[in-house]
Amino acid sequence: MHTRLRGFSALDRPTIYSIVGEHRNEPAWLLLLGSDGHHYFMSLLDEHGEIEPIDPGSEWRIDRSAERRLREDLDTLNDEASPDIG
Numbered sequence: 408m409h410t411r412l413r414g415f416s417a418l419d420r421p422t423i424y425s426i427v428g429e430h431r432n433e434p435a436w437l438l439l440l441g442s443d444g445h446h447y448f449m450s451l452l453d454e455h456g457e458i459e460p461i462d463p464g465s466e467w468r469i470d471r472s473a474e475r476r477l478r479e480d481l482d483t484l485n486d487e488a489s490p491d492i493g
Contacts, residue, residue, distance in 0.1 A: 426439055428463070
């Protein structure tokens, strides 16, 4: 059973990242999908673990089925977090 929270918006939640791909030539470079629906890049070699926004191109190997499932889950979470109307 899901509890609907009144007034809870997606902006109140921290961004959660899921790995959806890797760079074709640099396997230590990961492509992430954020819970905000945007793609991000992270290098496993970066000692600070910084995550940067990115628009992935053909140089990225993307698991499209994992990405699709994550987007469906995000849509469900966003629907459940929407305030009740009425």
